[in-house]
């Protein structure tokens with residue numbers, strides 16, 4: 001099939017690397033030249049995300065549309081939703097919900113899931129008293145990633161300071177959230193197929209550094225019951241969205257209770273371990289689901305670790321990765337980005353084994 005994906009970053013790159021050997025042709029649409037997806041052979045359409053004429057041409061040239069990036073403008077998602085030229089998986093409505101933190105958390109609550117307390121802050125209601133106990137995290141309503149656009153506020157005087165500049169742009173909107181002093185962060189990576197069946201390997205445990213994912217540990221070291229509960233919540237969420245494809249669902253774990261944080265309507269950084277877990281990768285499963293294949297029924301993923309490689313100390317990290325790759329349990333995945341900037345995700349190293357077995361050098365990446 002001809003697969004057309006919005007976005008052209010590393011997630012599209014890794015989808016493309018699974019799609020081509022499965023006999024598909026892979027096209028990516030984004031405003032970027034020389035993107036990670038194009039560098040591994042995706043045919044690139046370089047155009048803005050709001051150019052309806054370019055998008056209509058793109059739709060004509062493919063059989064199925066998908067996404068590797070969720071911040072596509074809403075009018076474009078609405079266009080994709082109502083056209084009938086190409087199939088679109090996941091449904092654009094899932095992206096509309098995911099890109100607005102208020103819609104997203106309201107949707108979670110409607111389904112009966114526990115979340116942090118939250119308040120949708122706009123210029124119009126900023127005089128109101130917010131009844132959430134401090135401390136808070138205030139997040140921009142849209143377009144945040146890797147903790148960007150987030151501030152911690154510990155009392156009223158810090159909140160008043162925040163408000164002084166918060167609406168310099170009148171259109172700014174925020175979500176105020178109660179801080180959950182969690183013991184662990186976990187995520188569920190699942191793939192839902194067109195017949196409604198799901199493939200899910202269970203929870204993965206995640207550690208962040210400077211608000212950016214650093215390490216993922218599969219399987220998560222949590223009680224069986226909590227693992228099942230997290231799978232069930234993520235499955236219900238996927239069903240409620242009529243989702244098809246791979247998604248990532250993030251949770252906080254506090255006092256043996258799960259708090260749903262957010263979901264990503266695409267393969268997820270915390271699912272990169274699946275590339276080396278000796279079963280199917282999240283990208284393979286995504287491609288299989290959106291192209292109408294049946295789900296696998298026999299999957300045996302093994303313990304795996306994933307460590308992100310950022311631009312900060314890129315050269316040193318590559319030296320360490322090459323040293324570690326004298327051992328056949330390590331696998332390096334680089335995204336072919338041109339410039340190694342501070343905080344930019346450049347690649348990751350997977351280890352086929354457990355924390356007890358890994359070389360301590362792994363933690364120095």
Ligand code: ATP
Nearest residue numbers: 116137144145146147148177178179180181208262
């Ligand atoms: P990303 O792209 O990294 O997934 P994001 O910028 O969309 O993230 P979140 O995932 O909501 O934003 O927040 C990033 C991190 O900040 C979380 O993984 C968690 O460590 C911390 N965090 C966010 N919200 C809360 C909260 N309510 N209580 C405690 N910690 C939080």
Ligand code: MG
Nearest residue numbers: 146250261262
């Ligand atoms: Mg997150």
